[in-house]
Amino acid sequence: MRDMNPGTPKNPTTPTGPAAPAVLDAEETAAEDAAYSLDKGAAEAEGEHAVADDAEAGSAPGPAQDLDPDAALKGSDDDSDFTDPDFEASGKESSGLASAAAAVAAAGLGVVALSGSWTGKIAAERETLIGQIKTSSGGTAAQQISEIYGDAWHSTALVNGLFALLALLVGVFALVRPAFGAPSPHPQPGWVRAVATAGIALGVLGLVISIGMYFDLIVALPTAQ
Numbered sequence: 366m367r368d369m370n371p372g373t374p375k376n377p378t379t380p381t382g383p384a385a386p387a388v389l390d391a392e393e394t395a396a397e398d399a400a401y402s403l404d405k406g407a408a409e410a411e412g413e414h415a416v417a418d419d420a421e422a423g424s425a426p427g428p429a430q431d432l433d434p435d436a437a438l439k440g441s442d443d444d445s446d447f448t449d450p451d452f453e454a455s456g457k458e459s460s461g462l463a464s465a466a467a468a469v470a471a472a473g474l475g476v477v478a479l480s481g482s483w484t485g486k487i488a489a490e491r492e493t494l495i496g497q498i499k500t501s502s503g504g505t506a507a508q509q510i511s512e513i514y515g516d517a518w519h520s521t522a523l524v525n526g527l528f529a530l531l532a533l534l535v536g537v538f539a540l541v542r543p544a545f546g547a548p549s550p551h552p553q554p555g556w557v558r559a560v561a562t563a564g565i566a567l568g569v570l571g572l573v574i575s576i577g578m579y580f581d582l583i584v585a586l587p588t589a590q
Contacts, residue, residue, distance in 0.1 A: 474532030475567020529571030
């Protein structure tokens, strides 16, 4: 049976009319957009890799980093260069306070070594009481002088000598304290050195007097005759 419409083609073909160029233009535009998107993504990836490489190599920041206001603060935040003025001031004050206190204590101990102390008085009274007990049942005059008076005398000299020795040691510590520990940019105050030196002098003088009194070199014990 023959086809009733001989003008209709048997196989469909691409239209050759005005619509064909429009279809081709749309396909070319889509291909160009896809290629542009791929190129843009590749460029952004290369830029990120370049910034990461610069950061690892320690290079100077780029324009994008210069716009960051916190970049300078982050770069300058170095713990090794950080110094706390309050911490430094506290360390200097503690060191100066120790030297000053030691100097004053040395001077005070030196004065006590020369003038006597409550401790020395108690020790002398104890030796006097012991001597009275020993000689209560009888004894010679020389024995009574030695037990009642001489032992009390020697006890007082011993206690005063200990205070003098302590004043000497503390005064020396006050003078040599800046040589130990962290160095200070400021020298030791003059009054601290003066007071420490006075304490050392009083300690030496008290120590000499105490030794002379203990061994009866300055004033001898009274005799029975």
